[in-house]
Amino acid sequence: MVKRNVNIAKLQAGYLFPEIGRRKKALLEKEPDVKLISLGIGNTTEPLSPHIIEGLQKEVTRLGTPEGYTGYDDDAQAQEFLNKLKTEISKNWYNDIINTDEIIVSDGSKPDCGRLFFLFGSDVSVAVQDPAYPVYVDGSVMIGATGGYNSDTEEFDGIEYMRCTAENDFFPDLSKVKKTDLIYFCSPNNPTGAVATTEQLKELVDFAKKNNSIIIFDAAYSEFIKEKNLPRSIFEIEGARECAIEVSSLSKSAGFTGVRLGWTIVPQELKFDDGESVRKDWQRVMGTLFNGSSNIAQHGAIAALSDIGLSEIKEKVNYYMENAKIIKDGLEELGIKTFGGINSPYIWAAFPGKKSWDVFEEILTKAHVVTTPGAGFGKAGEGFIRFSAFGKTSEIKEAVKRLQENFKTL
Numbered sequence: 001m002v003k004r005n006v007n008i009a010k011l012q013a014g015y016l017f018p019e020i021g022r023r024k025k026a027l028l029e030k031e032p033d034v035k036l037i038s039l040g041i042g043n044t045t046e047p048l049s050p051h052i053i054e055g056l057q058k059e060v061t062r063l064g065t066p067e068g069y070t071g072y073d074d075d076a077q078a079q080e081f082l083n084k085l086k087t088e089i090s091k092n093w094y095n096d097i098i099n100t101d102e103i104i105v106s107d108g109s110k111p112d113c114g115r116l117f118f119l120f121g122s123d124v125s126v127a128v129q130d131p132a133y134p135v136y137v138d139g140s141v142m143i144g145a146t147g148g149y150n151s152d153t154e155e156f157d158g159i160e161y162m163r164c165t166a167e168n169d170f171f172p173d174l175s176k177v178k179k180t181d182l183i184y185f186c187s188p189n190n191p192t193g194a195v196a197t198t199e200q201l202k203e204l205v206d207f208a209k210k211n212n213s214i215i216i217f218d219a220a221y222s223e224f225i226k227e228k229n230l231p232r233s234i235f236e237i238e239g240a241r242e243c244a245i246e247v248s249s250l251s252k253s254a255g256f257t258g259v260r261l262g263w264t265i266v267p268q269e270l271k272f273d274d275g276e277s278v279r280k281d282w283q284r285v286m287g288t289l290f291n292g293s294s295n296i297a298q299h300g301a302i303a304a305l306s307d308i309g310l311s312e313i314k315e316k317v318n319y320y321m322e323n324a325k326i327i328k329d330g331l332e333e334l335g336i337k338t339f340g341g342i343n344s345p346y347i348w349a350a351f352p353g354k355k356s357w358d359v360f361e362e363i364l365t366k367a368h369v370v371t372t373p374g375a376g377f378g379k380a381g382e383g384f385i386r387f388s389a390f391g392k393t394s395e396i397k398e399a400v401k402r403l404q405e406n407f408k409t410l
């Protein structure tokens with residue numbers, strides 16, 4: 001028998017979202033006729049828009065012709081399309097503040113987070129926001145960059161947790177944060193819905209530079225920022241090119257959760273302590289562990305990043321943000337304090353004094369609405385529930401109605 005990877009054995013329990021799935025299934029086994037509404041996992045529900053479909057379909061047709069067929073991206077035609085996509089990302093997503101050779105296209109930001117663990121290996125120290133998207137901590141544990149789960153502190157030893165609470169406006173007090181090699185930071189934030197201001201990100205960049213740290217900035221929700229003065233990319237911040245990597249994706253904005261297309265930006269200026277280029281190593285990791293995003297998805301992305309595509313994206317984002325408003329208003333009417341939901345598709349609702357898994361169960365069994373318990377994102381998430389605005393508006397309204405009927409008893 002082969003010995004189990006000790007790092008995986010260190011993980012506290014299953015990944016958060018499958019655990020929610022198990023609880024959902026358990027309820028349905030008991031009460032098969034129940035019509036559950038999911039405001040849990042942030043999964044898009046709206047069909048792809050016409051221009052994007054056209055881009056995908058054209059590519060499928062082209063792949064069926066002898067002259068248009070492409071395989072791996074080493075041939076000239078495939079390279080040409082990839083370069084076109086990078087140009088669109090640089091021009092239309094980043095207003096030309098990023099060079100095309102700093103964009104490494106992928107199949108999404110979660111897989112890129114996974115491969116980033118290979119880039120840095122196990123010999124790094126890590127800081128994460130608390131609460132945070134679970135991948136940053138679970139991945140760090142899997143690669144062996146942390147100690148084990150400590151049942152006294154209910155956290156992993158060796159991780160620097162940056163508390164993000166209502167009291168600090170969900171931005172950590174950096175004077176209390178220890179120096180680490182990597183700092184994971186997500187804005188708009190999953191799960192709290194908070195968006196860091198330019199001043200706050202400048203503070204973060206200065207902090208990283210002072211400590212020779214690298215920020216891994218997750219911008220998966222940047223398109224949900226409505227307010228013009230809020231930064232959509234870490235690279236809008238002076239000095240970030242020397243200390244940050246950004247992961248991004250079309251999953252949530254363009255509905256590519258199933259199509260799969262994302263990218264990572266590694267600026268030329270970013271260096272390791274021995275002066276070696278981080279970008280060069282990232283290309284080495286990607287060249288070894290990844291064989292390029294699907295050529296079909298790339299064409300969908302080129303269409304998504306055109307003027308028509310971007311206006312279609314805006315419509316989708318507005319649709320989900322309307323849902324966010326319905327949830328937020330509905331909860332507030334019940335006297336529940338909420339955060340987020342304005343420049344982000346997540347509403348972070350406070351249930352002070354309660355255990356979030358208990359509130360999750362109560363909402364699930366009484367209102368038949370699936371949510372995500374805040375504690376699943378870290379200790380500071382205890383007492384909170386995350387509501388996702390990804391869903392059909394009719395179902396969102398029904399869910400709010402059910403919550404309003406049942407919450408009187410909560």
Ligand code: PGU
Nearest residue numbers: 041042108109110111133190220249251262
């Ligand atoms: N980054 C953040 C901050 C996310 O919240 C998610 C998805 C991703 C990356 C993944 O993006 P891709 O580009 O599609 O890979 N978060 C969802 C889905 C759960 C999951 O396991 O990824 C959520 O509900 O939090």
